[in-house]
Amino acid sequence: MDSKVNEISFWRSLAVQLRVIDALLRREFITRYGRYNIGFMWLFAEPMMFTIGVTVLWRYIHHAGHSTFHEVTIVSFVITGYSQVMLWRNATARCANAIEPNLGLLYHRNVRVLDLMWARIILEVAGATISVIVLSSVGIATGLMDPPADILMMAAGWLLLAWYAISVGLTVGALSEFSETFSRLYHVFMYLYLPLSGSLYMVEWLPGQVQKYALWLPTVNASEMIHGGYYGNAVHSYYNPMYLILVNLVLMLFGLSLINIASLRVEPQ
């Protein structure tokens, strides 16, 4: 049950796949953002606007009259926190139902279902990452935020969270192909997961007996690393990077296998 194209080396296949992903990325990019107005800047302007909006809401409505929240400033906490939501939510949501509208592309033999996912994921991860870098830089330059205490720790947390988003994205992309019910429920699930995700709280603020359960959630570990890196010794952060890596590995393997099954099932028109 295999279709074989000679004995093609791994490196040649990789080169082909990278070329295809590059072509898909450019196609997706122009399709979504066009060439006019601010064009490519929408890539990060969109998540940036979300984050700015939520920051303003928290600063002036949710905690009216206070500029701090526990021992940290609201602006810095929401900018570093809500950006994480943009990362995992957009990257996974874009994978849901990603196959159907692109079925015609599968007529180009080198375009595989997995490539469709990669193109979408890469765009979202890039958008969220550029957005958090631009927002923090502006925040720091204008004095609204302090510079991060440990930028490497932040970067490590961000990378692990991106890896988590990629793995979940692949899983969601395949499952939404198998079941329409799943793709509907996933959006609801994501919305309900938001307050639990750790992006907008720190584990030390939780009651003692809840803390250890919160750390079961992968996103909480990543979020603690990002916030911990940003605030340094000003906060206590709890996380287990090994646990996060393990979860990511398992999820990634699971997602890739599901994508493989999905690509055997697709029926181009």
Next chain:
Amino acid sequence: MIALENVTKVYETRYGFRTVLDNVYFRISKGEKIGILGCNGSGKSTLIRIISGAEPPTGGRVSRNMSVSWPLAFSGAFQGSLTGLDNLRFVCRVYSADIEPAIAFVEEFSDLGKYLWEPVKKYSSGMRARLAFALSMAVDFDCFLIDEIIAVGDSRFHEKCHTELFEKRKDRAMIIVSHNTDYIRNHCERAAVLIDGKLHLFDNADEAVPFYHKAMSEPKIYGPGRTNE
């Protein structure tokens, strides 16, 4: 060479599993022209998709030693909000073909003029087909897949397509799928007939035609394909 060995394709339908291709063997070498005859719904397009690699078979083995085109003049892969040129660039990138010469060729061949810079969704179906055909010719392949007769555009354009494909590329392999026996007879040396999932091979296209006509006149019980409950 492209070879299908023991290829089976089963689709899941609401009425159970339907075997569209049943133990199909097929082989085409460089430069050969093979016709595949079959009535509507006999699984010709499924066969083409499996040969092109757009879809995996349920069982059996497909091997390809030469580059295979997508079904000629297929416009389903166009992104409507992108311009003709954007779609062209995408295809060139996917097949790692040089973009500049391809643009020059498509501009000249398709006669689309300024419309190449317009989104494909603004094209008429004739313009779309012209772009699709020009695109198929802009990338070089060893084997072309032709699903149904290419009746693209007006007679002048039709003529152009014919020259481009059957004269300038007469050294290439071609797999032509159709229910038009004359078309197959005029362009193919060998032919095969697809009936009820079985592919019957004939060394001479002329022998395939009577077999096809006879099979067509026989009444069918389940309609095309076979249903396994």
